[in-house]
Amino acid sequence: MPDPTSIRVRFPDGKEESVPGGTAARDALGRWDPEQLKNAIAASWNGVPVDLASRLTSDGTLAPLTFEDRAGRDILQHSSAHLVAKGLLETIPDARPTHGPPTDEGFYYDFDVRPLTPADLDSVRAAMDRSIRAKEPFVRRELSRQEAEKFFSGNPHKLRYISEVPEGETVSVYDTGTFTDLCRGPHVPSTAWLEGVHILGFSAIGQEDPAIPPLQRIRGVGFPTRTELDAYLKMRKEAEARDHRTLGAKLELFTFIEEAPGFPIWLPNGMVVVHELEKFVREHLAAAGYVEIRTPLLFPQSVYETSGHWDHYRADMFLTELEGRTFGWKPMNCPGSMLMFRSRARSYRELPMRLAEFAPLHRYEASGTLHGLTRVREFVQDDAHIFVTEEQVEPEVRTLLAWIEKAFSTFRLSWNVELSTRPAKFLGEAELWDRAEATLERVLKASGVKYRISPGEGSFYAPKIDIHVRDSLGRPWQTGTIQVDYQMPLRFGLAYQGPDGQLHTPVVVHRTILGTWERFLGVLLEHTAGRLPPWLAPMQVRVLPVTDRNAPAAVGLVEELRSQGLRAEAAGTEESLSKRVRSAEVERVPYVVVLGDKEVAEGTVALRVRGSKENRPFSRPEFLVYVSERVRTRSFDP
């Protein structure tokens, strides 16, 4: 029944329209701007997402929601999830849908159903295609609680959601063809909008209680058009070619063997890269007043009892029985640093005391979580522990954050910051945690960086600022971290004598910049597709003599390059020049030099820079300066 009175609707550009009460959002938008309506997935009514079919009954502001808006994107993902559920129910009628939310990547829908098979998915896809072709509308209906409970009486999950709908709020369902799902909405107008939907895969979702059978999750992603989906799939395919696990093997950087899962074997090329990363970090350590230490890889149980690892981290440790005692392979460097600090009396004059340690760490990571270099059981962090007074905490953290920013920009990596706060199981007093968290947050706010709070994700001894970078498929990996720790110094009984002659407990800032060589390099390889900056490249210059006549000149040039600390080698002439150029490009060598009769006679080189087909003539001295400068300044591009 249309409302006879007219209402005022305001649009994003400030225009206002008078429309009859009860006008559909779609029609109101159409009167405002038919072009904008075309791309509208749904509408935003007074800031709340609504269906295009919803009727406006009061004055308010109305805006189109498109795929470009996060809310619009989420609506399309969520509608895609409904379509998957419809498809699954047509495949397995007794499947019980639970919930199907949008995610950062796309969407998923969890089902209470027998384990799925790839054939099920084929059937689901076919059903989805049928629905899309039929352009089935999403129709909203509002039900009484009793009606809803009756309708979903066979599905305990939906009954639970119904019971969670706040009193006084209406219970709504959406019909799509023969499929009806409990849903708050809104949705796209019809399945015709879902032509760009794609199922990415399925997996079982374990429940907290192992007695409850796992749910089956179907994951997917939706786009407004088939074209956009194809572009996304192409991007994913290209991302697969950048997988660091493949590149690591191709470029002979590292390998894994079946007998030792999660334990990287660094090949000579990989060691070159790791050493360059170490050099990069150590240069800064020297400039920033750090000293480097080395503490044992194994400690007896008692040390971990003191640090808190025994109670909070034992399940993640490799343990060794010897002399009737239990030793643990260190999963972190902090206990060693604490013992180092405690090894003699300390004065406030020594603070901040910045102790760096690059030691191999072992963590007994669950087998199912291992992943190339980004999740391993043995790794080395660019770690340091900074012992400070209470007043020194904040400036120290500020300096570290700035350094992280600078370091990551060297590698042109974009990063996200999270503030991870006190977990459920934590050491010590909540009051000290609050203080540490407040300090971290103050620094973050003052620095102006965007950050997200990750509640309960702090480590067991300290809250932390975490740096995340994404791999080629968009999966986030934590790398750098800054942690303000009041607990371990107390537990180890650390003290320094202050200017007042009294003993005080220091605060410890645990921090890494790049995180670990392993994970950092894994992510960097994916970002660069293996085309590491020249300073990191295992082989920096390859010299190609055109014929055997030019081989002595090539060897001479290589010697000259090596004497300047550059990594260079001459190729033989068994293969065609084209083939050797190709090999160098495939092996991601940043600088390829061709030496033929012409160059030898003129004392020049023909330089081919990685990624470029043109070759630039250089005099030999110019070339040497050019390459060594690019390397010395750690240029990202060759």
Add this chain to the structure above:
RNA sequence: GCCGCCAUAGCUCAGUCGGUAGAGCGGCUGAUUUGUAAUCAGCAGGUCGGGAGUUCAAUCCUCUCUGGCGGCUCCA
């Protein structure tokens, strides 16, 4: 660790409706002496991931173990 999927030559992959396997690249050898992304020819290389079962016969079917992949949980 949980769930699903996968495992054939160093790598990428064919193949065998159960009768013990093939290509390209890579490697080695020889010829070729090359001007900027693959010169030609020949050769070697696999108890078809390990173990057990079914069968006259298993790389193929079943079970199990190991590893990998994708999720989940967890993390640098």
